[in-house]
Amino acid sequence: MAKVKEEQIFIGIDNEVIELTGKDKELFLADQAQMQKDLEEQEIRLQNELQLKKSAFAKLGLTAEEINAIL
Numbered sequence: 091m092a093k094v095k096e097e098q099i100f101i102g103i104d105n106e107v108i109e110l111t112g113k114d115k116e117l118f119l120a121d122q123a124q125m126q127k128d129l130e131e132q133e134i135r136l137q138n139e140l141q142l143k144k145s146a147f148a149k150l151g152l153t154a155e156e157i158n159a160i161l
Contacts, residue, residue: 097119099115099118099119101118127141140161144157144161145160147160
């Protein structure tokens with residue numbers, strides 16, 4: 091975890107700015123990584139849902155233009 095030691099991370103609490111160090115810094119970075127992973131997974135799910143909807147509309151005989159107008 092050399093990167094954790096190199097990066098300086100500051101957070102603001104009320105009007106006070108503090109630097110995260112040690113375990114707090116590691117937890118913060120782990121939380122940020124998890125949030126990024128969750129965001130990417132959500133984007134994949136949304137894209138999959140959109141493709142399913144487009145497929146369903148196409149099976150109903152709608153054109154691409156009509157599908158895009160609906161979505």
